[in-house]
Amino acid sequence: MFVRMLFGLALGLVVSCVPPLPKGVESELAATRKEPGSHARFTVIEFVDFQCPFCRQNHVVLEPLLAGYGDRVRVVYKHVPLRSHVYAEGAARTAICAEAQGKGREMADALYTTPVRQLSEEGLVELGERLHLDAAALAACRASPETDARLRRDREAFIEAQHEGVPATWVGKHPIEGVPGEDTLRALLTRASAEN
DSSP states (O other): OHHHHHHHHHHHHHHHHSOOOOHHHHHHHHHHHHOTTOOOOEEEEEEEOTTOHHHHHHHHHHHHHHHTTGGGEEEEEEEOOOTTOTTHHHHHHHHHHHHHTTOHHHHHHHHHHSOGGGOSHHHHHHHHHHTTOOHHHHHHHHTSHHHHHHHHHHHHHHHHTTOOSSOEEEETTEEEESOOOHHHHHHHHHHHHHHO
16 A cells, blocks of 8 residues: 555656646647547647758658558648758748648658759749649748748747757657657657557
8 A cells, every 4th residue: 555655656746747748739739639520649740941951861761650640640840941941941831831722741742852952932833833732822822921920930839849950850749859760750659649
């Protein structure tokens, strides 16, 4: 009996020491649970810059693993284009606006797999055409104040989560900095799927 009480007390102390989730992360996890008609069991949040070589490397490892979960995983991109990357903000704007047309994940894949020097304005228009996006809506969205606001919110979420660089990924409630190995990602995806 006494041992149980000590164990319960120790467990309570450990649980109370776990820091709360950043608000931006918690709101995305909650949105997955509330999304009508969704089959998603868990969320993966990626803080990204499409010109970042490490983000591109992370995509090569993560995307095939995510594909195995199909619609059981909700993937959320938070855009943190680095000022030193000349194509990053244009790519982020294009990804946000493709998402508005229901092609966010497809555009993210296209942006990651396109050679960086082809992420120019002309190259981004071509990617939109390849994905059959409405060109006028894409152009208007890319220049809109709403897209400016989204980029600000994504950067604020990145800062609030206290990440030091990109890529930064949340697999459910579990943060990852940098580019982890395939085995680490697979284990975290399995764990996050089982937690929900």
